[in-house]
Amino acid sequence: MTRVLLVEDDAWLADVTRGVLLDAGYEVNHALHAMAAIDTIDQWLPDVIVLDVLLSGSTGFALLNELQSHADTAGIPVILYTNLAEQFSHSQLTSYGVKRVVDKTTAAPHDIVVAIKAVTNSGGEHENVSH
Amino acid sequence: MNGGDGYEVTPLIAAAHELKAPLALVRQLALRLEDESLSASDRQQLIRRAVLTSERALRLTSDLTRSARLDASLFTLEPINPEQLCRDVASELLPLFEAYGRTVTVKAPRRSSLLVANRDLLRRILLGFSDNALHYSAADSPIHMSIKAGRQPGTVLIGVRDYGPALPAALWRDLQAKLRTAPQPVHARPESSGLGLYIASQFAEAMNGRIGAIRHRDGATFYVELQASSQLSLL
Numbered sequence: 001m002t003r004v005l006l007v008e009d010d011a012w013l014a015d016v017t018r019g020v021l022l023d024a025g026y027e028v029n030h031a032l033h034a035m036a037a038i039d040t041i042d043q044w045l046p047d048v049i050v051l052d053v054l055l056s057g058s059t060g061f062a063l064l065n066e067l068q069s070h071a072d073t074a075g076i077p078v079i080l081y082t083n084l085a086e087q088f089s090h091s092q093l094t095s096y097g098v099k100r101v102v103d104k105t106t107a108a109p110h111d112i113v114v115a116i117k118a119v120t121n122s123g124g125e126h127e128n129v130s131h
Numbered sequence: 132m133n134g135g136d137g138y139e140v141t142p143l144i145a146a147a148h149e150l151k152a153p154l155a156l157v158r159q160l161a162l163r164l165e166d167e168s169l170s171a172s173d174r175q176q177l178i179r180r181a182v183l184t185s186e187r188a189l190r191l192t193s194d195l196t197r198s199a200r201l202d203a204s205l206f207t208l209e210p211i212n213p214e215q216l217c218r219d220v221a222s223e224l225l226p227l228f229e230a231y232g233r234t235v236t237v238k239a240p241r242r243s244s245l246l247v248a249n250r251d252l253l254r255r256i257l258l259g260f261s262d263n264a265l266h267y268s269a270a271d272s273p274i275h276m277s278i279k280a281g282r283q284p285g286t287v288l289i290g291v292r293d294y295g296p297a298l299p300a301a302l303w304r305d306l307q308a309k310l311r312t313a314p315q316p317v318h319a320r321p322e323s324s325g326l327g328l329y330i331a332s333q334f335a336e337a338m339n340g341r342i343g344a345i346r347h348r349d350g351a352t353f354y355v356e357l358q359a360s361s362q363l364s365l366l
Binding site: 108 | 159160184231
């Protein structure tokens, strides 16, 4: 079963996303912030990370830097799930291991499942997902 | 003020950023309701959360409107019992806090001084601080409102204390700056543009008071300090 780590500081949005991912058959773990995500990854290596950018404490980019600095985590595909999709460029994100960007303000719930399938099946080219 | 991307970060732009998150959440909650396999109780919970999230967003829009009309002639300062006001705010927030499984309590000395304030502005400050505490503190941790004598003689301080990991020093310095300045670009601080603090500081200044923050090892206290009333409390 594909393991998905959801890093999202809004508990209610995390509940919605977690429900969608569980319905789709994924094993899901949720971290409220970057530090909790690092602790989780130490115990439970995910196949893919769904990451919010604006987190309490450190930003999602602090976590991305941390992931890139370790051999066992640098290859984990990351999907940014953010309200700020319009502010990131392809070149900014590829060096961080980001494979997809899903815009929270325009995405349908199932879009996150589509993005996970894309990055876990094909390795995933970078792409923005929005409607 | 320049946002670093060559544009000026006005309260309007900061408000747009601040409103994006609750609007996106309401949208996702509504879309989730389309799932016909959800139980009736799950459906009720989603609806309740959408309503409460909308109300949080509406509070921000209402505060913005109020902050644009801070002419002294439009509001009056009066002696206010801070404990009673804190209890009113706690009651108003109860549904939101319960929905998050959190608690907010009021701690007051047996005999607290009246303070001089505008009830509506002070209520908005305390709602904002409590809302912030709810969002940025550790899950399941309590939030306390407290009343005590201020640092300056003849002042009363109302604080909203939250619990969670201490903010890193760099973020704390950013936060201190936000207590004194206009809203920051959204990139400047991970979780907030600082608009809420900016509005709270305007409200406090309009009542001849000030806001501030204290960093604890396990969280933070945001406070407003106002003039005590010379009128004795009869309550």
